[in-house]
Amino acid sequence: MEDLKIDEGIQKAGEKYRSFLHEEANNTHWRHGGPPIYDAVNKLFEEGQTKVWGKGSIEETVQNAIKSWEMELSHKTRIQDFKTINPDKFKLIVNGREGLSAEETLKVGSYNALLKSTLPEEYKYYKAEEETFESSHDIFRSAFPRGFAWEVISVHSGPPVISYKFRHWGYFEGPFKGHAPTGELVDFYGMGILKVDESLRAEDVEIYYDPADLISKLIKGPLISEEQNTATATATAADASPANAGSCPFQNQA
Numbered sequence: 001m002e003d004l005k006i007d008e009g010i011q012k013a014g015e016k017y018r019s020f021l022h023e024e025a026n027n028t029h030w031r032h033g034g035p036p037i038y039d040a041v042n043k044l045f046e047e048g049q050t051k052v053w054g055k056g057s058i059e060e061t062v063q064n065a066i067k068s069w070e071m072e073l074s075h076k077t078r079i080q081d082f083k084t085i086n087p088d089k090f091k092l093i094v095n096g097r098e099g100l101s102a103e104e105t106l107k108v109g110s111y112n113a114l115l116k117s118t119l120p121e122e123y124k125y126y127k128a129e130e131e132t133f134e135s136s137h138d139i140f141r142s143a144f145p146r147g148f149a150w151e152v153i154s155v156h157s158g159p160p161v162i163s164y165k166f167r168h169w170g171y172f173e174g175p176f177k178g179h180a181p182t183g184e185l186v187d188f189y190g191m192g193i194l195k196v197d198e199s200l201r202a203e204d205v206e207i208y209y210d211p212a213d214l215i216s217k218l219i220k221g222p223l224i225s226e227e228q229n230t231a232t233a234t235a236t237a238a239d240a241s242p243a244n245a246g247s248c249p250f251q252n253q254a
Contacts, residue, residue, distance in 0.1 A: 017045070017064060041148070045149040050153065062164055062194070063152040072084055073106060089203040091204050100113055112129075115214075115215075125219050143173075159200065162194040163194075176221075177218070179221040180224045
């Protein structure tokens with residue numbers, strides 16, 4: 001759930017945290033016309049990371065793999081263009097729920113897949129079933145205009161079954177579902193189990209975390225009027241738009 005800003009053309013510079021981003025075939029179908037730019041979220045990541053892993057370490061490899069998978073999920077529109085997963089076997093399992101196939105995950109998007117809830121309606125402050133891929137990304141792009149960074153905290157087993165702990169964080173500087181931003185750091189932790197094939201492509205991704213750790217911090221701000229919410233969201237979206245990507249480019253996930 002990292003990326004938030006995109007490039008409408010092809011960026012030539014390398015990407016140090018995500019494989020495959022700038023080594024693509026010309027016929028790759030990008031959601032926004034070209035690969036994303038991660039400059040701003042990379043800066044957020046480097047300023048806020050709690051662990052710095054050595055090059056070639058298992059921790060760095062896992063971190064790169066998850067970030068690369070999230071990049072493809074957020075920005076590619078065809079499973080056939082994915083390089084990080086085995087499309088015939090892939091399943092995304094969140095908090096023990098029934099697994100989503102590659103196509104199902106691509107259709108709903110990472111935010112909706114991760115935030116789907118079985119809570120009673122009155123306790124659902126984010127209703128994944130009512131959001132589209134596009135609307136979900138707009139909501140979190142608005143809430144975290146500098147991006148939503150992700151890091152590996154520890155790795156407990158190596159391939160083919162990799163277990164790891166992760167942290168996700170960002171600064172709540174834009175409105176969320178009618179709630180005013182607090183400007184505060186919002187972060188949460190979770191565990192993941194990643195099963196890979198002999199080519200290190202993901203077959204199963206299991207994620208376990210408490211969504212309340214995220215949502216409770218995003219509804220902490222007071223409710224704002226519809227007019228204020230629209231004006232704030234518009235201003236935030238303008239700051240995060242592709243037109244401003246050259247001055248403050250970032251990015252949507254892991």
